[in-house]
Amino acid sequence: MTNLIEYAAASDEVRAVYDDIRTTRQTEYINNFWKALANHPPTLRRTWETLKEVMGGEGDIDPLTRELIYIAVSVTNGCEYCIASHTAAARAKGLTEKVRGELLAIVATANSTNRLANGYQVPIDEQFR
Template identity: 65%
Template structure:
């Protein structure tokens, strides 16, 4: 009962290759990372996820570095090892310094602490926040 397998470019269908080509062109990389090779087992999920991610992470009102920092914050909170590793690397490529990384972790830690204090003390929402 083997686990799921990655789809390498050489073995990919034209539909999957088209997505891989777009990822490689958009990110200017030589190969796609494992995440894409594994979800390529279901080509509609590969195509839809890439389309969404490309749209969501494109420059907008928030700059690309801030977007990657947010991605790391969610991935740490969800305890997703792959996601922490890949998005920390992406954030470094986007310009995250060691000092920014340290502050990011400090905020994520504190937010998780105060979130629980708010729940544990059953704090009602202030009228000013409604």
């Protein structure tokens, strides 16, 4: 198991990222994902900056939809940690169990039909180009 770097044991560089996470998310909590990445501060910093920009930055996709997309990709990739953390974030943004069920049905269907299309090597219709 990866060593989790707590705030008290963190370098100044890591603490600066932790402080930004706390400020941005308006919480004192630093989750285990960030504590694990803190083992390599450049990866921690780069990943936080990217996530902060993509998930919290300006754009036409609303915050709940961003979380739903993240959950869908995490389910497809089999990332239990990301499924749990982004489901919690989505619930805080209004996710209901009914919508969660619909989302998971879409993910399951897309994975199934994607595999069929790939397996059959279906040529793309001209009208879809």
